[in-house]
Amino acid sequence: xxxxxxxxxxxxxxxxxxxxxLIAVGAACVAAAWFFYTNRHTxxxxxRAFVMKPEYYDISPVRTxxxxxxxxxxxxxxxxxxxxxxxxxxxxxxxxxxxxxxxxNNRCFNCHNNGKxxxxxxxxxxxxxxxxxxxxxxxxxxxxxxxxxxxxxxRRNGYWDKTAGEQKNLVCIACxxxxxxAFKPMKAAPAPLKHNTPGETH
Amino acid sequence: xxxxxxPQGAPFSHxxxxxxxxxxxxxxxxxxxxxxxxxxxxLSPLRDFGGFPPLREMLQKHFTELTPGQKKEVLERIASQxxxxxxxxxxxxxxxxxxxxxxAYALNIGRCVGCRKCxxxxxxENNQSRxxxxxxxxxxxxxxxxxxxxxxxxDYEGQVPKEGHYYMPVQxxxxxxxxxxxxxPVKATWREPDGIVVVxxxxxxxxxxCEAACPYHARRFNFKEPYLPEKDFNPKIDYLSNRPRPKxxxxxxxxxxxxxxxxxxxxxxxxxxxxxxxxGNMLDPDSEISSIIRDKRVxxxxxxLGTVPRFYYYTDV
Amino acid sequence: MSNLLRFFRLSAGEVLNGDWRYYAxxxxxxxxxxxxxxxxxxxxxxxxxxxxxxxxxxxxxxxxNFTFLVGMAAAAVMMVIPVYxxxxxxxxxxxxxxxxxxxxxxxxxxxxxxxDLGRPERVWHMLPPPLGNFNWxxxxxxxxxxxxxxxxxxxxxxxxxLLYMRFLKREPLKLLYIPFVLLSIVWAVSIxxxxxxxxxxxxxxxxxxxxxxxxxxxxxxxxxxPAFLILILQLVRRYTSYNILDGAVLRLRDVVQxxxxxxxxxxxxxxxxxxxxQTQHVAHIKYLLFGLHGHSALxxxxxxxxxxxxxxxxLLMLPASRKLxxxxxxxxxxxxxxxxxxxxxxxxxxxxxxxxxxxxEYLPTYNEILICAGIWALGFFIYTLILKIAVPILTxxxxxxxxxxSAGISGDKAAVxxxxxxxxxxxxxxxxxxxxxxxx
Numbered sequence: 001x002x003x004x005x006x007x008x009x010x011x012x013x014x015x016x017x018x019x020x021x022l023i024a025v026g027a028a029c030v031a032a033a034w035f036f037y038t039n040r041h042t043x044x045x046x047x048r049a050f051v052m053k054p055e056y057y058d059i060s061p062v063r064t065x066x067x068x069x070x071x072x073x074x075x076x077x078x079x080x081x082x083x084x085x086x087x088x089x090x091x092x093x094x095x096x097x098x099x100x101x102x103x104x105n106n107r108c109f110n111c112h113n114n115g116k117x118x119x120x121x122x123x124x125x126x127x128x129x130x131x132x133x134x135x136x137x138x139x140x141x142x143x144x145x146x147x148x149x150x151x152x153x154x155r156r157n158g159y160w161d162k163t164a165g166e167q168k169n170l171v172c173i174a175c176x177x178x179x180x181x182a183f184k185p186m187k188a189a190p191a192p193l194k195h196n197t198p199g200e201t202h
Numbered sequence: 203x204x205x206x207x208x209p210q211g212a213p214f215s216h217x218x219x220x221x222x223x224x225x226x227x228x229x230x231x232x233x234x235x236x237x238x239x240x241x242x243x244x245l246s247p248l249r250d251f252g253g254f255p256p257l258r259e260m261l262q263k264h265f266t267e268l269t270p271g272q273k274k275e276v277l278e279r280i281a282s283q284x285x286x287x288x289x290x291x292x293x294x295x296x297x298x299x300x301x302x303x304x305x306a307y308a309l310n311i312g313r314c315v316g317c318r319k320c321x322x323x324x325x326x327e328n329n330q331s332r333x334x335x336x337x338x339x340x341x342x343x344x345x346x347x348x349x350x351x352x353x354x355x356x357d358y359e360g361q362v363p364k365e366g367h368y369y370m371p372v373q374x375x376x377x378x379x380x381x382x383x384x385x386x387p388v389k390a391t392w393r394e395p396d397g398i399v400v401v402x403x404x405x406x407x408x409x410x411x412c413e414a415a416c417p418y419h420a421r422r423f424n425f426k427e428p429y430l431p432e433k434d435f436n437p438k439i440d441y442l443s444n445r446p447r448p449k450x451x452x453x454x455x456x457x458x459x460x461x462x463x464x465x466x467x468x469x470x471x472x473x474x475x476x477x478x479x480x481x482g483n484m485l486d487p488d489s490e491i492s493s494i495i496r497d498k499r500v501x502x503x504x505x506x507l508g509t510v511p512r513f514y515y516y517t518d519v
Numbered sequence: 520m521s522n523l524l525r526f527f528r529l530s531a532g533e534v535l536n537g538d539w540r541y542y543a544x545x546x547x548x549x550x551x552x553x554x555x556x557x558x559x560x561x562x563x564x565x566x567x568x569x570x571x572x573x574x575x576x577x578x579x580x581x582x583x584n585f586t587f588l589v590g591m592a593a594a595a596v597m598m599v600i601p602v603y604x605x606x607x608x609x610x611x612x613x614x615x616x617x618x619x620x621x622x623x624x625x626x627x628x629x630x631x632x633x634x635d636l637g638r639p640e641r642v643w644h645m646l647p648p649p650l651g652n653f654n655w656x657x658x659x660x661x662x663x664x665x666x667x668x669x670x671x672x673x674x675x676x677x678x679x680x681l682l683y684m685r686f687l688k689r690e691p692l693k694l695l696y697i698p699f700v701l702l703s704i705v706w707a708v709s710i711x712x713x714x715x716x717x718x719x720x721x722x723x724x725x726x727x728x729x730x731x732x733x734x735x736x737x738x739x740x741x742x743x744x745p746a747f748l749i750l751i752l753q754l755v756r757r758y759t760s761y762n763i764l765d766g767a768v769l770r771l772r773d774v775v776q777x778x779x780x781x782x783x784x785x786x787x788x789x790x791x792x793x794x795x796x797q798t799q800h801v802a803h804i805k806y807l808l809f810g811l812h813g814h815s816a817l818x819x820x821x822x823x824x825x826x827x828x829x830x831x832x833x834l835l836m837l838p839a840s841r842k843l844x845x846x847x848x849x850x851x852x853x854x855x856x857x858x859x860x861x862x863x864x865x866x867x868x869x870x871x872x873x874x875x876x877x878x879x880e881y882l883p884t885y886n887e888i889l890i891c892a893g894i895w896a897l898g899f900f901i902y903t904l905i906l907k908i909a910v911p912i913l914t915x916x917x918x919x920x921x922x923x924x925s926a927g928i929s930g931d932k933a934a935v936x937x938x939x940x941x942x943x944x945x946x947x948x949x950x951x952x953x954x955x956x957x958x959x
Contacts, residue, residue: 024229024546028236031550032243035557050332052434056322059473144518151490152310152498153518155477157467160489161300164465170477183476189318191357193335230535237549244553247560260640264652334568340875351876352802372875381723387660388644389652405652407644408567408637411660413577417723419874423577423637426568449566450637504874507722 056189061155061174069118069130076117083114101180111136111178137172148172255448264389265402265441276404277441284446288435296441297463299396303483305457305512306397307468308494309371310478311501312517316341316362316369320470320479324373327458327469328444329436331428338455339470340419341371372503373470374399374420374455375511382412382421391452397512398457400442406451413452417504418511421454457481484512522919526686530908533917537907540758548900555893558886559634567637570887575879576870580887581635583862584894587743588628589667589714590736590861594744595621595674596707597774603700609766612913616755617748618678619905621707625671627898634890659717666710673703682912687919711736718869726803726869729792735785736861741778743857745771746831746850753843759910772846776835779853783832786825786860806878807868814871816880821864827856 069076071094088095088108100106113119119127120136128136138145147153148169155175159165175183254260262268262276273296281294321339330336342354346366354370363369376399383392383399390406393399413421427449439445440460447453458468462481471479482489494500498516537545562569572579595617601607602614633639645664647653655661677699684691715733722728749771756763793804805811810818834840834849872878883891911917 024233025236027546027550028233028240031240031553035240035243035246035554050335052322052325052332057319057326057473059323062475147518150493152308152480152494153477155474156480156490157472159465160462160467160482161465175476183315185361185363186315186317186475188316188359188362189322191318191359192321192337192340194357226536233546237553240550240553241556244557245560247557247564251564254640264644267652342875350799351874352799352872354876356875356877381721385658385660385721387654387658387664388641389654390644405641405644406638407641409632409635409660410577410637411658411717413574414869415721415723417874419574419877422574424566425570425572426566448638504723509722 050193061170062184062186063174063177065171065174067130069120080117088112098179101182102178133178134172137178259404262404264405266392280441280445284435284437284439287446288430288432288437290432290435290437292437292439292445294439294441294445295460297459299394299398300463302485303396304485305376305462305481306484306491306495306514307376307457307512308480308491308498308500308514308516310476310480310518311368311370311515313476313478314341314369314371314474315476316343316358316364316367317475319473319475320371323469323473324455324458326434327436327461328456329430329434329439329446330453331424331430331447332434333429334426336422336424336428336453338420338422338453339371339373341369343367344370370503370515372418372420373513374416374457375418375503375509375513376455376457378510378512379508381415381417381507381509385411385415387411394442394459396463398459398462399454400456400459401452401454402442403445403447403451403453408450408452410452417507417509421452423452424449522687525919526683529917533911534904534907541903541907545900545903548896548903551896552893552900555890555896558889558893561886562634562890563639567635569884571882571884573879573881575873575877576867576881578635578866578870579881580863580883580891581631583866584891585628585631585635586714586736586865587858587862588624588631588898590711590740590857591744591747592621592624592628592667592670592674593707593711593737593740594748596704597741597745598748598771599700599704599707601770603697603704607770609764609770613748613752613763613767615678615681615909615913616751616906617744618674618703619909620744620748620751620902621674622671622678622905623898623902625667625674626901627894629667629671630894630897631891634894659713659720662713663710663717666706666713670703670706670710673699673706677703678909682909686912686917708737711740718865723874724869725800729789731785731789735782735789738778738782738785739857739861742775742782743854743861745774745778746853749775749850750847753847755906755910759914760916761910761914768843768846769841772835772840775850775853776832779828779832779835782857783828802872803868806871807864811872812878814878814880816882817864817867820859824856824859824864827852828860831856 089098089100090096095108098108100108105111109121111120113121113127115125116127119129120133122128122135123139134145134148144153151167151169154172155170156167157170158167160167172178177184256279258275259279263272265273268276277294277296281292284292284294318341321337321341324330324338325332325336328338330338340356342351342356343358343364344351344354344367346368349370358364358367376393376397378393378397380393380399383389386392387409388405388407391399391401391412408423410423413423424447428447430446435446436444438460440463443456443459458466458470462468468479468481471481480490480494482491484491484495486492494516495514499519500514500516502511503513503515570579570581595614598610598614598617602610633642636642644651645653645661647655653661655665677696680696681691712733715736718724718727719729719732749768752763752768752771755761790804790808793801802811806814807817807821809815831849831853834845834852837845840846840849867881871880908917
């Protein structure tokens with residue numbers, strides 16, 4: 001074997017060239033056919049699996065905040081005018097449905113104004129209007145209120161640049177139910193899709 | 203001529219036609235023709251090629267080197283392409299950074315409940331591909347008691363927050379010494395003067411070195427042509443941020459610079475139901491972000507890597 | 520100039536003529552290359568989504584092959600050093616095979632990087648300003664572009680110059696090649712060090728962020744490259760009249776022996792550092808060697824590679840490997856073992872788990888494998904092509920003043936007579952006294 005050189009021409013016998021020709025052309029045809037076959041699907045689109053639902057990015061806060069202190073369409077002052085020394089939760093309707101889970105708060109009139117039922121109770125017996133309900137929370141939650149004012153607690157929307165537009169802090173009760181303020185669990189938007197690309201085999 | 207023999211008795215041979223009439227030359231010619239046909243067939247997938255972008259786009263220079271006139275032309279060209287594709291007239295801007303502004307982001311890790319609204323608000327705002335699905339924000343469900351991401355989960359579902367877990371969203375940290383901008387071979391990604399790390403989608407060559415370098419899994423690559431339904435197209439776009447990206451280029455969170463450079467909050471922040479996300483100008487002492495950095499317990503993810511991020515995790519105390 | 524044209528004409532003739540084995544080999548390679556081109560066309564049209572890569576494992580088989588091939592290219596230096604520094608006469612006639620190998624493997628490596636790009640038509644962005652925006656010296660990829668192209672030029676120039684001078688039967692001018700050869704010694708180390716630094720510098724990938732990467736790369740390069748050359752030299756010896764002395768092969772064996780020992784030692788050093796006091800970063804090598812959280816796609820591969828490496832090493836240590844049969848076995852094992860360990864076994868574990876702790880595995884797709892096969896076939900094709908020209912020049916048959924194909928006979932005969940066959944090849948069946956007959 002070591003005596004054979006690449007340039008030897010007598011290695012071609014009589015039948016070799018035509019055979020090689022047949023093989024070469026045959027292989028080229030097979031290759032061409034295979035190329036066309038494997039690419040027959042390339043223009044097709046698979047189904048689009050993922051749909052963005054509006055609830056995934058819904059910007060509304062978790063609670064709706066009304067314009068005033070009311071229940072069942074009625075303002076409190078419509079029915080109440082005088083102070084009471086009863087526990088409102090012993091009442092036969094409306095108030096008995098309130099579940100109070102607000103830390104160590106066990107008295108309605110810690111927050112509600114006994115004399116003027118359309119208002120909340122400020123320290124020293126004064127009145128806090130519904131439009132300033134954050135000052136009610138601030139009676140006890142001072143540091144949180146300070147942070148809320150600064151924008152580091154709770155959601156602030158609008159413009160970071162005050163010269164370009166307004167900043168709007170969401171009021172406390174837009175996220176916290178005042179009777180049961182702990183943030184309620186919510187349904188998470190979907191997890192990222194797997195099998196996004198062929199490589200994501202998990 | 204008499205047949206020549208060499209001393210061993212084998213005949214000398216010369217290139218001459220054999221009995222079948224096929225010479226080496228003829229064989230080579232036919233074989234070459236066959237190979238050419240196979241080569242043409244090999245190139246057949248190119249039938250489906252949508253065509254190169256226009257020559258002006260292919261020769262477009264780096265964004266930072268464009269003259270104002272060239273920039274205008276580029277924006278007009280892209281706007282008209284997008285109008286044709288999505289049927290809506292885009293408001294394509296190229297907002298410059300503001301003076302005296304250094305952006306920073308803070309995330310209240312004590313308050314995040316893992317609802318993922320930020321992920322989808324970001325997708326909506328930033329025209330991200332729906333298929334393959336690209337999401338800039340990854341929300342990790344972590345085990346209470348450690349910060350080991352290996353024990354975290356990204357595919358939790360159902361009601362959140364779950365017992366025994368806390369949630370840590372991760373997105374581009376816009377690092378001051380960002381590894382991604384350091385390794386890009388063509389400077390297609392760089393840090394703007396206001397701190398935002400941006401990508402010029404028309405300059406990126408798609409080598410994915412930045413994706414390998416990023417310690418926060420923040421960068422995304424367009425492995426296929428991105429799919430965005432027409433009705434989901436957000437026409438308020440910026441060249442460096444949320445305009446629809448081409449196949450084969452990198453993208454990532456841009457701090458919504460189309461919004462933030464106009465003074466607004468990013469989309470992820472606006473939608474967060476617990477108010478866990480905070481953003482603003484670090485240089486403004488009255489901003490909430492300055493207040494957080496000054497007064498809260500602030501932590502940096504993978505701080506030991508020296509990336510110096512502009513993204514801070516904090517708790518309320 | 521006319522000599523140059525003659526050179527091209529005669530080389531073309533050389534390349535188009537061969538025996539049936541040559542044609543079969545080149546045709547098979549051409550077909551595989553075409554298959555690779557076809558697969559690349561699919562990828563070009565549809566994007567890199569036709570591969571198995573994802574945002575989690577964003578580099579895969581292409582970069583794995585690129586890493587391995589840069590190492591192979593660097594191995595040419597392991598022949599250059601003995602010849603030009605130590606004046607080892609055994610290797611003198613075979614250095615050019617290493618240099619030509621460097622040319623072929625560098626072309627392959629650069630092709631692998633190119634097919635990995637998302638926008639290959641934008642590769643001109645890497646030109647220096649004012650045309651492009653070349654991020655040198657910050658980005659290691661730019662260093663890699665410089666050193667790989669430089670090394671390609673160096674080897675192509677030196678090999679081309681020396682072969683061309685041999686073709687013209689002129690003594691090459693020392694000034695025109697010795698400085699370049701000496702430069703290529705340093706440069707060879709630099710190409711693989713720069714490629715190692717590509718990975719080594721990334722703090723975000725703890726599997727790569729280790730000072731041992733560059734030495735490991737060099738050690739494995741100097742294992743696989745010379746092993747490959749050992750096999751090539753024997754093929755050249757078998758199929759051509761170019762006599763390659765055993766001394767060259769055995770000198771290369773020495774290199775592979777030592778390099779494989781260092782390669783294994785460095786790997787064990789890495790293993791110790793990871794497993795002795797396990798930090799969170801151990802996750803990557805755990806995934807590679809033992810699997811992680813139920814994912815173990817790479818485990819059989821890496822153990823096969825380690826087994827091959829150790830077996831090759833033991834074989835090389837035994838005197839039995841001075842026999843070609845065992846030496847060839849050891850070389851094949853070493854090449855495949857290093858390819859696995861340094862290719863997939865190095866690139867993929869850095870991405871698993873990803874920086875956020877998630878595990879997404881990687882499996883190359885059929886299309887991806889075809890493109891890789893196509894580039895490998897093209898590399899072999901180029902290497903064979905250049906050797907088809909180089910070997911006849913070295914044997915003295917292809918010279919400026921001979922016509923090689925009126926008969927292979929007179930070429931050899933003239934070569935013997937003019938004393939060009941310095942390597943002492945036996946004239947074989949042809950170089951006898953009898954004059955060839957004229958063509959009928």
